[in-house]
Amino acid sequence: MNRAAAAIFLVVLCSACPKRIEFGPEGQLTDADVVYQHVRRNQDNVVTLEGDAKLRVESPQQSGTIGMFLAVTRPALLHLETFDFFNRPLASLVADGTRFGLYQTEGNTFYQGPASPQNVSRFLPVVLPGEELVAIMLGQVPLIPAERKTLELDTKEGVYVLTLYRGAATQVLRVHPKYLRVVKSEVRGVPGYDLGFDDFLERGGLIFPGKVELVAKQAATRLELRYQQIKLNGRPDLTLYELTPPEGAKVVEVDDVGRELPAAGHESPAPPVPGS
Structure with a gap:
């Protein structure tokens, strides 16, 4: 066999071999409940995050990348600032679990109202409750309350496959065998x-x-958040979550779906706020 043929043979042979799997200190786990508890514990140990990131959005309504400064603290404290290509501030959003505030530099306007999913998701083309958005930004997977669980080892991908079942709903979790952190979550049977x-x-x-x-x-729709300089589990700066409009800004009250509430003396509501 010449060298070229031998090289091709080795490539084909190796591609058919299962991936070498590096397990954690407990070795290979075979109990679905044990893996589930590890996943819960390992993703719940991050409580706060502060730093810079890039957000990539791909959707029928908009596509592009923006820079962000963000600070999030469980369960629902949220502070997001967005910047354009030249690092000029575009908008900032703050939520404390009950109320939210949105300042838009264009127009020098501060919108405030209930921290509803529609209001706290204004920077995104998808609507998420505040607690869920904070959890995802902290690298956590919202888990369905499982009635039963199964566990397999995918030797080709080199991951555990932990499946949660509740009625018609399933959630398939691909779990890193060493870190016991979720690398992929797929929910089926429910929106x-x-x-x-x-x-x-x-x-x-x-x-x-x-x-x-x-x-x-x-x-x-696809969203990709890439962290750059971040700090985890630091003492949160609670001033970042204060709902105070900038001095001189026009203040507008909105309802839970982002519609501007009528000012005193007016009867009909104005159209929804930009981004709602």
Whole structure:
């Protein structure tokens, strides 16, 4: 056999071999409940995040990438600032679980109202409750309350496949065998979205995904959040979550779906606020 033929043979042979799997200190796990508890514990140990990121949006309504500064604290404290290509501020959004505020530099206007899913998701083409949005940004997967669980080892992909069942709904979790962190979540049987986590970083003993991806197939929407300089589990700066309009800004009250409420003396509501 000549060298070229031998090389091709080795490539074909190796491609058929299962991926070498590196397990954690407990070795290979075979109990679905044990893996589930590890997943819960490992993703719940991140409580706060502060730093810079890039957000990539692909949807029928808009596509592009923006820079962000963000600070999030469980369960529902949220502070987001967006910047254009030249790092000029575009807007900032703050929510404390009950109320939200949105300041738009264009127009010097501060919108405030209830922290409803429609209001806290204004930077996104998908609508998520505040607690769910904070959890995803912290690298966590919202888990369905399972009635039963199954576990398999996918030797080709080199991951555990943990499946949660509740009625007609299933959630398939692909779990890193060493870090015991979810790398992919797919929900079927009920309306939902898929999540992907990659580029895991180690920060002070914590394993955290440097990339978070959300795919809403029904809405033909994909979001990708790439973290840059971040700090985990630091003491939160609570001033970042204050709902105070900038001095001189026009203040507008909105309802839970983002519609501007009528000012005193007016009877009909104005159209929805931009981004609602």
